Amino acid sequence: MQLDKGxxxxxxxxxGGVGSLAVQLARRAGATVIGLASQHNHECLQTHGVIPVAYGDGVTDRIKAAAPSGIDAFIDTHGGGYVELALALGVAVERxxxxxxxxxxxxxxxxxxxGTNARPGAEVLAELAALIADGHLEVPIANVYPLTQVRQAYTELERRHTHxxxxLRP
Ligand SMILES: NC(=O)c1ccc[n+]([C@@H]2O[C@H](COP(=O)([O-])OP(=O)(O)OC[C@H]3O[C@@H](n4cnc5c(N)ncnc54)[C@H](OP(=O)(O)O)[C@@H]3O)[C@@H](O)[C@H]2O)c1
Structure with a gap:
């Protein structure tokens, strides 16, 4: 997703695993970022310059209050109705x-x-690795499991509340 300053x-x-990186990269692009998350993650999002908004009943009104000038783009890393929410908020299909x-x-x-056929290449991964190494991009680690506990790792992931x-450590 191409984002312009402002x-x-x-x-x-x-x-989440993808969202926590997406919000930081969007901030680096100069965007105002609204992050949908439950209350216990709000403080952490704020430390990254993200405006936290609770999901669930009333989310549309809370978003409109947080962004009175409107929304330019929507990155959905959760599913379950967020594409429809983006359309209802007036975000263009291509954004x-x-x-x-x-x-x-x-x-x-x-x-x-x-998409599944367009994974980022070595150049992009190297760019991200450099940002992480230089402390410009934080990768929150929710938990570390030995490979023998792969089932427990997936059970935790399936709860869908991982920060x-x-x-997995081989
Ligand atoms: N297409 C691709 O290239 C690609 C690549 C990687 C992942 N994926 C997919 O992308 C999705 C996200 O992966 P992930 O690893 O980032 O997931 P994840 O880490 O398991 O996501 C967990 C997050 O989801 C949040 N959440 C739970 N219920 C929510 C709701 N109703 N509305 C908004 N947020 C909610 C939780 O927030 P709270 O704890 O604050 O409640 C938590 O922070 C998965 O479906 C995965 O399969 C796709």
Whole structure:
């Protein structure tokens, strides 16, 4: 998703494995970032310059209050109705990207980047690694499991309340 300085973007599941990186990269692009997350993740999002908004009942009104001038783009890392929410908020189809709701993407024609056939290449990964090494990008680690506990790792992931990444150690 291309973001310009001064644009306003929403990221759903903003404290999750993908969302926690997406919000930081969007901030680096100069965007105003609204992150949808439950209350216990709000402080952490704020430390990254993100405006936290609680998801659930009333989310549309809370977003409108947080962004009275409107929303330019929507990055959905959760699925389950966020593409429809983005459309209802008036975000243009070409500025909506979901990595989780492929049925909605097919229905409405929104983006699914990077998609399963367009993984980032070595150059992009090197750029991200350098940002992490230099302390410009934080990768929150929710938990570390030995490979023998892969089942427990997936059980935790399936609860869908992980803050950041789960690491499997071979
Ligand atoms: N297409 C691709 O290239 C690609 C790549 C990686 C992942 N994915 C997919 O992307 C999705 C996200 O992966 P992930 O690893 O980032 O997930 P994740 O870490 O498991 O996401 C957990 C986050 O979801 C939030 N959450 C739970 N219920 C929510 C709701 N109703 N609305 C908004 N946020 C909610 C939680 O927030 P709170 O704790 O604050 O409640 C938590 O921070 C998955 O479906 C995964 O399969 C796709």
């Amino acid at each position: 644009e306003t973007v929403i990221v759903s599941a903003a404290a 909506i990207d979901t990595i989780a709701d492929f049925a909605a993407a097919a229905k409405y024609g929104v983006k699914t980047e990077p 950041g990444k789960i690491v």
